[in-house]
Amino acid sequence: MTDSFSGHSIETARRTLTARLAAAGIDSAALDARLLTGAALNLDLTGVIAQAARQLTAGEADRLDDFARRRITGEPVARILGTKEFWGLALRVSAETLVPRPDTETIVEAALEILRDEGRDKHALRIADLGTGTGAILLALLTELPEATGVGTDLSMAALDTAKANARHLGLASRADFVVSDYADALSGPFDLIVSNPPYIRSADIAVLAPEVRDHDPHLALDGGRDGLDAYRRIAPQAARLLAPGGLLVLEIGQGQDDDVAGLVAAAGLTGAGPAKADLAGIGRAFVGRKMPL
Numbered sequence: 259m260t261d262s263f264s265g266h267s268i269e270t271a272r273r274t275l276t277a278r279l280a281a282a283g284i285d286s287a288a289l290d291a292r293l294l295t296g297a298a299l300n301l302d303l304t305g306v307i308a309q310a311a312r313q314l315t316a317g318e319a320d321r322l323d324d325f326a327r328r329r330i331t332g333e334p335v336a337r338i339l340g341t342k343e344f345w346g347l348a349l350r351v352s353a354e355t356l357v358p359r360p361d362t363e364t365i366v367e368a369a370l371e372i373l374r375d376e377g378r379d380k381h382a383l384r385i386a387d388l389g390t391g392t393g394a395i396l397l398a399l400l401t402e403l404p405e406a407t408g409v410g411t412d413l414s415m416a417a418l419d420t421a422k423a424n425a426r427h428l429g430l431a432s433r434a435d436f437v438v439s440d441y442a443d444a445l446s447g448p449f450d451l452i453v454s455n456p457p458y459i460r461s462a463d464i465a466v467l468a469p470e471v472r473d474h475d476p477h478l479a480l481d482g483g484r485d486g487l488d489a490y491r492r493i494a495p496q497a498a499r500l501l502a503p504g505g506l507l508v509l510e511i512g513q514g515q516d517d518d519v520a521g522l523v524a525a526a527g528l529t530g531a532g533p534a535k536a537d538l539a540g541i542g543r544a545f546v547g548r549k550m551p552l
Contacts, residue, residue, distance in 0.1 A: 262319055262320075262323050263275075263314055263318075263319040263322045263323055263326075264314070264316065264319040265313065265314075265319075266313070266314055266319070267310065267311050267312060267313055267314070268295065268299065268301075268306060268309055268310050268311070268312055268313075268314065269310035269311065271295060271314055271319075271322060272291050272292060272295045272306065273291075275291040275294065275295060275322065275326055276288050276291040278326060278330065279291055279326075279329060279330065282329075282330045284329065284330075286335075290329060290335050292306070293335055293339065294322065294325040294326070294329060294335065294338065294339075295322060297321075297325065297338075297339050298318055298321040298322040298325055299314070299318050299321075299322075325338055332469040332470055332473060332474070333470070333474060334357055334470045334474055336351055336357045337351060337353075337357065337474055340352075342357050342358050342392075344358035344362070344363065344392075344394045344398060345363055345366055345394070345397075345398035345401070347394075347397060347398060347401065347424075347428060348427075349392045349393070349394055349397070349424050350392065350420055350423055350424055350427070351392055351420070352392075352416060352417070352419075352420045353416075353476070354414045354416040354417040354420065354476055355391040355392045355414075355417045355420050355421075355476070355479070356391050356392070356455075356475050356476070356479045356480075357474075357475065358391075358392055358394040360537075360538065361510070361537040361538070361539075361541075361543055362394065362395065362455050362510055363398070364510070364535055364536070364537045364543040364544040365395055365453055365455060365508050365509075365510050365543075365544045366395060366398045366399060366402070367535065367544070368508050368535040368544035368546055369399060369451055369453060369506060369508045370399070370402055370403075371535075372506060372531075372546065373403070373451070373506075378450070379402070379403055380403075380404070380405055381405060381406075381450075382405045382406065382407070383403055383405065383406040383407075383450040383451060384406070384407060384408070384448070384449050384450050384451075384502075385399055385400070385403075385406055385407070385408035385409070385449065385450065385451045385452070385453065386408065386409050386410075386411070386442060386445055386449045386451070386452045386453070386500065387399075387408060387409070387410040387411070387452075387453050387454065388411050388439075388441040388442055388452065388453070388454040388456065388493060388496075389411065389412055389413075389441065389454055389455065389456050389457075389479065389489075390410030390411060390412050390417070390418070390421050390436065391412065391417055391420075391421065391455075391479060392417075392420055392421055392424055393410050393420070393421030393422075393424045393425055393434065393436070394424075395453050395454075395455060396408045396409075396410045396421075396434060396453070397421075397424060397425060397428055397430055397434065399451070399453070400430050400433050400434060401428070401430070406433065407433045407434070407435075408433065408434050408435070409434070409435045409436065409437060409445065410434065410435075410436045410437075411436070411437055411438070411439035411440075411441060411442065411444065411445065412436070412438065412439070413438065413439075413440055413478065414476075414478070415438055417476075418436040418437075418438065421434075421436050422436050440492070441454070441456075441489070441492050441493050441496055442493070442496035442497070442499075442500055443496070445496075445500060446500075447499065447500035447501065447502065448500065448501065448502035448505065449500050449501055449502065449505060450501075450502055450504075450505050450506070451505060451506045451507075451508070452493075452497045452500065452501060452505070452506070452507045452508070453507075453508045453509070454489075454493055454508075454509050454510070455509075455510040456482070456489030456490065456493060456509070456510070457478070457479055457480050457481050457482045457488075457489055458482040458486045458487070458489065458490075458510070458511060458512040458515060459480050459481060459482050459486055459512065460482060460483070460484065460485060460486040461481050461482075461483060461484055462484075463486075464477065464480060464481055467480070482512075485518075486512055486515065487515070487518055487519070487522065490509065490511075490518075490519050490522045490523075491522060493507075493509065494507075494522045494523045494525070494526035494528065494547075495526045497523075497526070497528065497547070497549075498526040498527045498528055498549065501528075501549035502549070503549055503550065503551040504548065504549065504550070504551045505548070505549045506531075506546060506547070506548055507523065507528060507546070507547040507548070507549075508544055508545070508546050508547075509544070509545045509547075510543060510544060510545075511534055511542065511543065511544075511545045513541050513542070515545075516533065516534045516542045516545060519545050520545065523545070523547040527549075528547040528548060528549055528550075529547060529548050529549075529550055530545070530546070530547055530548075531546040531547065531548055532546070534546075
């Protein structure tokens with residue numbers, strides 16, 4: 259690490275950190291520097307601006323030195339701060355959970371669009387989120403569906419502890435349960451909506467992922483097996499068993515997996531609902547299946 263931030267003003271420290279991150283090849287250097295500076299000083303953006311000329315205390319400089327070192331060595335900002343925003347919600351993240359990504363909001367969007375179009379968004383829906391991690395998808399849906407309740411599953415008890423903490427923080431604990439389960443193995447239906455962001459990266463591709471993902475996200479939540487489809491082979495028949503007639507299955511998928519996932523879902527007896535909904539990059543991201551009414 260280069261020179262310490264000791265003796266810097268807040269504004270000088272932020273600018274210096276931006277330059278260091280940019281020199282390390284970090285594309286989001288300015289945003290990362292603003293977030294890390296604010297966190298090290300326990301100030302929001304308004305406070306950082308208002309106190310721009312103030313000199314950092316020794317403790318603040320030490321914290322910012324630590325944050326800078328960690329970011330430059332590839333640790334994501336969300337893991338340094340311990341929180342990540344998803345669907346406008348501030349979620350705690352931990353070593354046992356994925357950092358929620360904007361692409362995954364496409365799952366929430368796809369589910370809500372259909373439920374609202376069908377006039378079911380005010381119903382007392384029952385939701386399952388398989389491999390819940392931080393609880394991001396389930397908790398986002400519960401904030402938008404005031405009469406719904408849900409359950410999140412995960413193999414990791416530590417991940418479930420994180421999800422439970424997020425539910426409590428958001429005031430949703432009374433409508434969200436969390437259980438240890440291999441996807442839906444421990445669940446009993448019926449459910450009106452099943453959602454999941456399962457591991458879908460091919461095992462051989464893990465090594466070439468960006469360091470922020472490869473070195474910091476739990477591999478259990480990334481590795482989809484030889485062809486990236488292992489999780490869908492498990493989830494599709496489980497969903498067919500657990501969905502109520504007319505119920506929806508909304509899955510996050512990787513680029514180019516649309517046809518393969520559609521085949522697995524059809525083989526389980528569910529009906530696909532057209533092409534996957536695209537994320538902001540135009541990549542098909544949210545695959546929708548349905549259990550047809552009796």
